[in-house]
Structure formats: structure tokens, C-alpha cells
Amino acid sequence: MGRPGEDDGMKTLYLIIPFAPLLGAIVAGLFGKAIGRAGAHWVTILGVAVSFVCSVLVMQDVLAGETFNGVLYTWMEAGGLKLEIGFLIDQLTAVMMIVVTFVSLMVHIYTIGYMAHDEENWPAGSLAGTNSYQRFFAYISLFTFSMLMLVMSNNFLQLFFGWEAVGLVSYLLIGFWSSRPTAIYANLKAFLVNRVGDFGFLMGIGLIAAYAGSLDYATVFGKGTELAAMTEAVTGWPLITAVCIGLFIGAMGKSAQFPLHVWLPDSMEGPTPISALIHAATMVTAGIFMVSRMSPLFELSDTALSFVIIIGAITALFMALIAIVQTDIKRVVAYSTLSQLGYMTVALGASAYSAAIFHLMTHAFFKAVLFLGAGSVIIAMHHEQDMRRMGGLRKYMPITYLTVLIGALANAGLPPFAGFFSKDSIIEAVQLAHIPGATFAYIALLAGVFVGGFYSFRLVFFAFHGEERFRHAGGHHGDHGAPGHGHHAEPHESPKVVTIPLILLAIPAIASGWVIGPMLFGGYFGEAIFIGENHHALAHMREEFHGVVPMILHGLTALPFWLAISGAATAWFLYIKRPDLPTVIKSRFATIAMILEEKYGFDRFNDWFFAGGVRAVGRGLWKAGDQTIIDGFAVNGSARSVGRFAGVVRLLQSGHLYQYAFSMILGLFVLMTLWFNGGVLMTLFKPLF
Numbered sequence: 001m002g003r004p005g006e007d008d009g010m011k012t013l014y015l016i017i018p019f020a021p022l023l024g025a026i027v028a029g030l031f032g033k034a035i036g037r038a039g040a041h042w043v044t045i046l047g048v049a050v051s052f053v054c055s056v057l058v059m060q061d062v063l064a065g066e067t068f069n070g071v072l073y074t075w076m077e078a079g080g081l082k083l084e085i086g087f088l089i090d091q092l093t094a095v096m097m098i099v100v101t102f103v104s105l106m107v108h109i110y111t112i113g114y115m116a117h118d119e120e121n122w123p124a125g126s127l128a129g130t131n132s133y134q135r136f137f138a139y140i141s142l143f144t145f146s147m148l149m150l151v152m153s154n155n156f157l158q159l160f161f162g163w164e165a166v167g168l169v170s171y172l173l174i175g176f177w178s179s180r181p182t183a184i185y186a187n188l189k190a191f192l193v194n195r196v197g198d199f200g201f202l203m204g205i206g207l208i209a210a211y212a213g214s215l216d217y218a219t220v221f222g223k224g225t226e227l228a229a230m231t232e233a234v235t236g237w238p239l240i241t242a243v244c245i246g247l248f249i250g251a252m253g254k255s256a257q258f259p260l261h262v263w264l265p266d267s268m269e270g271p272t273p274i275s276a277l278i279h280a281a282t283m284v285t286a287g288i289f290m291v292s293r294m295s296p297l298f299e300l301s302d303t304a305l306s307f308v309i310i311i312g313a314i315t316a317l318f319m320a321l322i323a324i325v326q327t328d329i330k331r332v333v334a335y336s337t338l339s340q341l342g343y344m345t346v347a348l349g350a351s352a353y354s355a356a357i358f359h360l361m362t363h364a365f366f367k368a369v370l371f372l373g374a375g376s377v378i379i380a381m382h383h384e385q386d387m388r389r390m391g392g393l394r395k396y397m398p399i400t401y402l403t404v405l406i407g408a409l410a411n412a413g414l415p416p417f418a419g420f421f422s423k424d425s426i427i428e429a430v431q432l433a434h435i436p437g438a439t440f441a442y443i444a445l446l447a448g449v450f451v452g453g454f455y456s457f458r459l460v461f462f463a464f465h466g467e468e469r470f471r472h473a474g475g476h477h478g479d480h481g482a483p484g485h486g487h488h489a490e491p492h493e494s495p496k497v498v499t500i501p502l503i504l505l506a507i508p509a510i511a512s513g514w515v516i517g518p519m520l521f522g523g524y525f526g527e528a529i530f531i532g533e534n535h536h537a538l539a540h541m542r543e544e545f546h547g548v549v550p551m552i553l554h555g556l557t558a559l560p561f562w563l564a565i566s567g568a569a570t571a572w573f574l575y576i577k578r579p580d581l582p583t584v585i586k587s588r589f590a591t592i593a594m595i596l597e598e599k600y601g602f603d604r605f606n607d608w609f610f611a612g613g614v615r616a617v618g619r620g621l622w623k624a625g626d627q628t629i630i631d632g633f634a635v636n637g638s639a640r641s642v643g644r645f646a647g648v649v650r651l652l653q654s655g656h657l658y659q660y661a662f663s664m665i666l667g668l669f670v671l672m673t674l675w676f677n678g679g680v681l682m683t684l685f686k687p688l689f
Helices: 008-030 032-063 091-114 132-152 156-174 181-212 217-222 224-228 239-254 263-269 272-281 283-293 302-323 329-349 353-380 398-412 418-432 438-464 496-521 537-544 548-555 559-577 581-588 590-597 599-652 657-676 678-688
Strands: 068-078 081-089
Touching (some): 008 132, 032 091, 081 091, 081 156, 091 132, 091 283, 091 496, 132 156, 132 283, 156 181, 156 263, 156 272, 156 283, 224 239, 239 283, 263 329, 272 329, 302 329, 302 438, 302 599, 329 353, 329 438, 353 398, 353 496, 398 496, 418 438, 418 496, 418 537, 418 559, 438 559, 496 537, 496 548, 559 581
16 A cells, blocks of 8 residues: 555556556557657657656656555455556655666657658558658557556566566567568567476466465565465475476576577567667676566575576576677677676576666666667668678767767776666676576676677777778668669768767766665665565665776776776777688688677577477377368268268169168068067067166
């Protein structure tokens, strides 16, 4: 329930935050033809802008110590289990609302420029291309609503609704250019892989409903100790471990953790604004938020935390390695996202939940800069994405170059940029953690720092420095699969509607890490995040923290800084000083390069085992079930049986009078025999009656 004397104005504000984007989505989606392109983008931008302003007001209220936990609507009550819609507004929710609404607002504005010529992406006369501009804005506004409902929920029912809603809208967005087969393949892949994770997620929620008898967060968390003493009836596992692992499997799908990571790189088939919205700040971070929200449960199971930290470490390192061989500018950023999500997941396993949310926040800003910067380059290059056909763009696109450089510096974790503070905090927290798997995670993260510095600056040097390779490049291949429209003009800076969001996002990409003091060590999250008394990593870090400047100075002497610098220097040497060497190195280590380019074979295995297996089962069911049983026995077999019976009966219907007379005499003889021998027959058949 809400705090005593809760102001009705604040409750109204809570309702406005998610429903303003929903209203914009409804207007743009249903009345897009009537209001036109300008009407669609203005109504959705206004809705998200209102949501962002209200989120800022809520943040101020939360900073003043006011929180809210209340039910808005009771849907139904079944067997004592209440299914409700409600909001939980606390420090964790406030951070997520600010991040989601701000990044979404910037993406909405950016989309005006990026999708200005979207009609060129559709075949002539395509029905799907009609009002596609309006439909796109409706989708991204609907996505914002879904994500806000997820982060504002105070119960598992609403959490699951938001969880599935963002998955559904992401399916629509990834496959937005539906005339392209690879886009359809990508959105189906994302949808199906997420269903695998959602199965575990639903199992975890089901166990909570069965054993706790409630779906309300506060009630379930209050029964945490009681649940920790139970065992799951079927498997005999500790109940709390089964619940937490089930919930985390859901997070593995949504936040693209190994081995359910395969959908995210292919989702780059969608328009670039979607890459920034879904894969930087919102959908992929839903799993990180959910585990942080569930910290009172995860803290009761070291087994679950160990599972989390190992999965995160594998993702952080091995996805970063794939990024170093990618030539598609968007896919480099996509694999970078996978790696950074691994860092956040490792922080969750080390019980450094606030560090995970802190990195979620900083990552949202600098990764949105990188995605939108990549989109700006794609516009300038007439929808070319291959970095091998770029080079020397710095002098043509100074604003885009500067913002992408800021994003790369933050992504590499170099001070004083935002990524330095959050990434270093995670590495130190893992070093201090006493969870099985922490040592492996620490080594993986350190290796990932070097690789991160390398692939971040490889992108910068490859695309913006060196030879202007676009002058002798071949055909163009855009992120929507359409040709580059035959343009060979000079690259140019993107319009202001694209560069202004880049600049506004670059500012927090620099400065958002400076709030590390209150967010990590000042008790900002309060009771929103629970840490068990046996997990002291953040407490030890709090004792050593003396401010932003001392942390920067200390970071300049620490191992992660020098690993990141070494990675950047290696990228400079290979792509600026000796650009001939990458080809030589690739030929020398052809096997390793092939493994990385094949993405460890996961896609091939999934296509062979799962897709191929389903096709084999389908063929078997078709041949045995459809052809043999249904067609062969039921349909054709029935027809053949009727034909055979008709053939026998036909012999008795010859049309000859003597044959009919003989049949009548024979029938009469049979009846007389039965009549005279009735007594014998009754004696024989009496036991049956």
C-alpha cells in the first residue's frame, strides 16, 4: 500500500508516465493516415517527452525520501491468489524510468531524420510500406509503454505482462522491414529464443505462486526465509535455488546471455533506432533490472549467484572476442552490448546489484551514442555498413566522429568517462566477492577489458581514420538490405535532427559516472536492493572510496586502465600504423579467426539441431501421420473399402430375373431353417443375454 497521506497528484503522475507513450502509440497507429507523418512523430515525441518530465519529477520526490507501493486495479482473485495491477515507485524504479524515457526520447527525435526516406526501403506498391513511417513511431512508443510497465510493476503478474509485451514489440520492430527475408528470420529467431528463456521465467513465477501463495513482491520477499527452508516437491532441489535459476533463465533470454545470446546480433536487421532503443537501454537490460529487483530472493541462494556469475563471465569475454572480427559497424556494437551485459550479470552474481544498475545506466548512454553514431555513418555512406568500405570519415563528419569517440572511450572504460566508473566498480566487486566462480569471472573481466579497448578503437580507426576506402568501394548494402540507391557522392554530416540527440546523449556518456558516490556508496538504493550479511564486496569498496577525483587518480595506476590502453594502442598499431598486418595475422591464425567469424558455431548448431530437427520431425509426421494414416488409411483407405464392398454387392445386382428368384428362394430357406431351429438357437445364445 502507499505511504500515509499519499498525494493524489503523485498517483496521477505515476499513471501519466506509462500511459502518455501508450496514448501516442494509439493515435499514431490507428490514425496515422489521417494525421500524416509529422502528426505521427509529434504525437509520439510529445507523449515520451511528457513521460520523461514526469519521471524527473518522480525522481525528485524519491530523492526526498518518498516512495510508493500500491495496487491500482484488481483483475481477479482465483483460489486466494490475487491478480493485480500496481506500481512500486522507489529508488530502483526511478533510475530505470529516467534511463528508459530519456533514451527513448532521443531515439524518437533521431528517428525523424533516420526514417525520413523510409519509402525507399520498400518494393514499389508494397502494402506493408504504406504508412510505414507512422507505424514505426507507433511501435517505438508502444515499446516505451511496455518497458515502463515492466519497471514500475509491484507484482509478478504485471512484470510478466511487461516482459512479454517488450518481447512482442521487439519482434515487430526487428522485422519491421518485412520485405527482407533476413529481417523475418531475425525477428522469428529473437521471438523463439526469448520463448526458451521465458519458459524458465514462467516456471520460477509458477513456483512462487504455488509455494508463497502470492504474486506481490513485498509479500513474497517477506516469506523469503520460509521459502529458503523448503524443497521443490518433484526434483527435491532447494526451492529458492529452483526459483532463482528459473527467473535467471528468463533473464538469460531477455538480456542475451550465453547460450541464449544468439538472437541479439541478428536483430541488427531492424532499423538502427531500434538497435539503440532495444539493445542499449531497454529490452536487453530488463533481465538485469529483474534480478536486481529480486535481490531478496537471490541473496538466499549462493548456488544461484554462482550460476549467474559464471554465465555472465562467459558472455563478457567470449562475446567481446567475436566483436574483433566483425566488419559490419552495427554488429561490432551489438557484440559489444553482449559483452557489457555480461559485465552487468557478473555484478549481479557478486551481489553488487547497485554496481550492475549503475553500469546499466552508464552503458545506456554511451551505447546509445555508439548505435546512433553508427546509424549516422550509415546515412552518410548511403546505407553502407561494411567498415572495409569506409575510412577517413573524420573530416566529413566531425560531430558524429566526436560523439562516437566519446562512446568508444566510455565503452573501453577510460577515465573520466562514464564507463570507467561503472566497469571498474564491477571488476573490484568481483575481486572481493566470495562466490564460487568469482576468480574465473575476475580473470575473464580483465581479459575483456583489453579486448574491449581493442574493438572499441578498431571501430573508430577503421571507420573514421586512414584511407578513404569508400572512393573505390563496390556496391552498397544497407541495414535494410536495399541497395545504396546508386549514390557515390561525398559523405557528409547528418542533419541536426540526428546530431542533436547524439550530442545530448554524449553528455551523460561523459558525466553520468560521476554520480558514483551517492549511487554506489551513499546508500541511494536504500531498501530497493537487499544484500545479505555474508556478501561484503560493496561494503569494503565503500570504505576505500574517497571521491571521484581520487578514484580517477587511482584508476590511472590500476591494471584495468592499462589493459584498456593496451587494447586501444594495439588497434592503433594494426589499423593506422600497419594496416597490412590484420590480413597477415588472420591468415596465420586462420582457425581461430574462422571460429570467431562462425560465432563458435552456435548458429550452425541451432540450425542443424533445432531447426533441422524440427524439420525432420515435421517430415516424419507428414509421411507417417498425414500420408500414411490420414490420407492412406482414413481418407483413401475408406474410399478403397467402400469400393471393394460395392464391387461385391454389384455382383448381386446383375439385372437377371432368374438370379433374383434364386436369391429369394435361398433367403426363404434360411428364414425357415432359423424358425424351425429356434429352440436350438435360443439355447445356444441364451448365455449371452
